[in-house]
Amino acid sequence: MPFADANGVRLFYQRLGRGRPTIVCVHGLVMDNLSSWWYTVANAAAARAEVVCYDLRGHGLSQRPREGYSVTDSVDDLVGLLDSLGIEGPVHVVGNSYGGVVGLALAVAHPERVEGLILVEAHAAVETLHAKARRQLAEGLDLAGLVLDDGDVNRWLESLGGRKLNRMATSAKDLIYHTTLVGDLRSSPPFTEESLGQVECPVQLVFGEHSDIFDRAEILARLLPNADLHVIDGMDHSVLMGATAQVRSLVLELASSAG
């Protein structure tokens, strides 16, 4: 089983296909792991390019240390993974939700490592939105934790969900209550307008028409110099699972571009 030692953490990854460009897929928070990309896009794209998917620390099969869940930590983990895999050249990062935040933060901190970005429903906090955005992201997680901790809901999950849902719920509770994830995210600084203005690589922004974070789409499209906004009709935040064909099409186009 492929694990990489990245930034001092053991990360599970899948390296599929070969050649150029290299596409790195980053998943969302808590109830997510690399399988959301693996099931939808990664294998198809691997027929044309090299694709790397990995589990963020604390998620999926990766190690779950008690701390180190800030956006900066996530970027350091990703850089550590690329170094560990010997991928030195710039990559395309395809990120969903929080994964989009990681991709964007990588492009800001290490522009030489990023050739392009596809940000699906990126939960990015920007300084002008910061108070509201930070509250939404962190409180969303707190709320999930509170709901999962409620006895009635737990019993309902156990009776209805069986093994799979129980394991997901248990894992999510552990991540929320027994790691520093929520606090680390709450204290992660937002992107500044200046830092976004310096992201020169092409960025595809993909947001659902009815997304609860559509304000991020508008501000990212305005501040990123080389961004295209794709709005998926009738879709909410669950674009990757609800509009898989459109996301896959964008990634396949990228995979065929042979950098």
Place this chain on the structure above:
Amino acid sequence: MADEGGEAVVLRTVITMIGAVVGEDYLEDLEVGMGTAFDQDLELESIEFVALSEKLMEHYGDRVDFITWLGEMELEEIMNLRVGQLVHHITACLEA
């Protein structure tokens, strides 16, 4: 040497790999056969199915192409996969 590509042998290999991913204890009360669904019957988490495919890739190497096979499937098809479909794909690749 037993016929590695025979359906019964491949099925046994797949069941062994499932056990390695989810734990032998979990399989004790379940009868896994060609009609068993990974999601509905085994309740495999999606990351466990990724781990299973990884183990099968390690076992069969380049003789079995999982990436193209999975890459041509829609999300729903992968979610509804049955053990028999996986076994048939492996045997077809080994026979080719």
